[in-house]
Amino acid sequence: MNELWKERVAYQIYPRSFNDSNNDGIGDIPGIIEKLDYLKDLGVGIIWLSPVYKSPQKDNGYDVSDYLDIDPLFGTLEDMDNLIKAAGKRDIKIIMDLVLNHTSDQHIWFQKSREGIEPYKDYYIWKDPKNGSYPNNWDSIFTGPAWKYDELRKQYYLHLFAEEQPDLNFHNPKVIEEIKNIMRFWLERGIYGFRCDAVNVIYKSSFKDSVTKSVRKGREYYLSQPGNHLILKELKKDVLDNYDCFTVGEAGHVDKETAHLFCDKKSKELDMIFTFDHLETHEYLVKWFRRKFKPKKFFEKLSFWQKELEWNPIFFENHDQIRSVTDLGNDKLYWQESSKMLATLLLTLKGTPFIYQGEEIGMTNANFKSLAEIEDIESLNGFKMLRKWGLPKFLAEKFILKSSRDNCRTPFQWNDDKYAGFSTTKPPLKLCDNYQRINAESQIEAKTSILNFYKQLIGLRKTEETLVKGDFTELLITNHLFAYERQYQDKSLIIIVNSSKKKQRISIKGELVLSNYKRTDFNGNLSPYEAVILRE
Ligand code: TEU
Ligand code: CA
Secondary structure, rough: OOOHHOOOOOEEEEEOOOOOOOOOOOOOOOHHOOOOHHHHHHHEEEEEEOOOOEEEOOOOOOOEEEEEHHHHHHHOOOEEEEEEEEHHHHHOOOEEEOOOEEEOOHHHHHHHHHHHOOOOOOEEEEOOEEEOOOOOOOEEEOOOEEEEOOOOEEEEEOOOOOOOOOOOOOHHHHHHHHHHHHHHHHOOOOOOOOEEEOOOOOOOOOOOOOOOOOOOOHHHHHOOOHHHHHHHHHHHOOOHHHHHOOEEEEEOOHHHEEEEEEHOOHHHHOEEEEOHHHHOOOOOOOEEEOOOOOHHHHHHHHHHHHHHHHOEOOOOOOOOOOOHHOOOOOOOOOOHHHHHHHHHHHOOOOEEEEEEEEEHHOOOOOOOOOHOOOOHHHHHHHHHHHHHHHOOHHHHHHHHHHHHHHHOOOOOOOOOOHHHHOOOOOOOOOOOOOOOOHHHHHHHHHOOOHHHHHHHHHHHHHHHHHHHHEEEEEEEEEOOOOEEEEEOOOEEEEEEEOOOOEEEEOOOOOOEEOOOOOOOOOOEOOOOOEEEEEEE
8 A cells, every 4th residue: 555644744633723614613624624725725635633523522522422423513424524525636635533542421331331331331440449549549641630439330430631531441352342443434434544642541551559759650550551552453453454544643751662662664553653752852840841942952852753763743733732933933033934944844854744733824822811711621730730739829820821732722813804714703712812913814925924935845845755755864963953864865955954043054065945044045054043955
């Protein structure tokens, strides 16, 4: 089977904040269909659709109550079929989010499981109280204990995420069969694969007390366990291998050996994995505490995975991160330059680039003013935890507002109309207040816009095979500079980026192919946040 997913540029859509077709304030599937030409024009070849399944939306769809149906918020099954068809017409493939670690507590499986009704009785992880309290000392990844007592069943159930997201029991073969059926259901409808949510925590090898000192207690028993790998092999062999499709797994906190197990060709588990090291270099203990961003560390992590794995997804944003131009670039003085610098990295490193909606127009963090503007369950739980740790309210609030996932979930900025052309109704999540300055419409027109720079880069990937098929070689990493070579057959391209407000000099030379500044040749001098592509 051909590996189209290696050539194409992927684009993640977070449905609720992409485009609202019926003006109820929430983005929806018909809204996505309306924007397919925009995506086609950008050069997108794959869409990763965050969950649109039936869900009480406690975690914006990552709490699924029916995997075989669409939430009325987003549309109907027919709308989904139409989306697959309309995208197909434009040669755009769609992958869906496969949330397999947990379901919603409203899922019928869980409802029956609570009542002890077969065959659902052991679909989840139920344990008796220990000494009148929690079965063990594990933390939820969303903070607080990982167990919740159920009055009906008179037992605790495990939830690694929110309490409304009970973990499925992957020791039960019936659960694995259910997952296979869900996969087949969507593959048969014409999707091109899955982004597998939290794919390295699904199998719990023991329920002993954790000896982990800091947060995320329990991880030694659930991160990338041998049983986890066996399940993925089974899904691949029994389902995925029968379709022309691919998978990308979300796998935080993996070392290189584990990464190879997940996505080496011979391992037969996943096609690639999202690792997060490059985005975590300036986190301290928990994601809410951030140190100053050091480009050198960021480049080193990127380079590490480039050298280590045969194929990576390249990404700087997704629905769980803050905006990259704010986080890794400079959204004030060098907003345009640094967005384009990041775009250059995104589209010239080796792997499949994943653009997150709005990244291509340089959308920034939301500039939230108070906790009342936050919807995200992880952020709200995080606030409670920081307060528990003794942080004063103003400080806890400040940390949360800056690092909340809601920063990248604000409505897409289509134009400068009221509500940014996203909807005619006030959306529940605050709109970023810079939409009059930063929006797609104005950037479609402006020749030198960030959006048009993305188009140029994506175009370049189509004419320069080297950018898709070439090997990666690190040439130089300093506190501010990253230079690397991509080489395929007898051709090679050199990419150099400057991630600082200061001018830099480098001794590498070559014929200029593209720069984010207006220049005709390159003599080794880089302007602030400049990125250049050179031909050797
Ligand atoms: O995220 C998994 C995960 O580990 C997150 O906790 C991540 O580390 C965190 O959000 C970073 O801030 C996936 C989804 O991407 C996320 O949106 C869901 O909330 C989560 O699973 C539960 O399904
Ligand atoms: Ca809507």
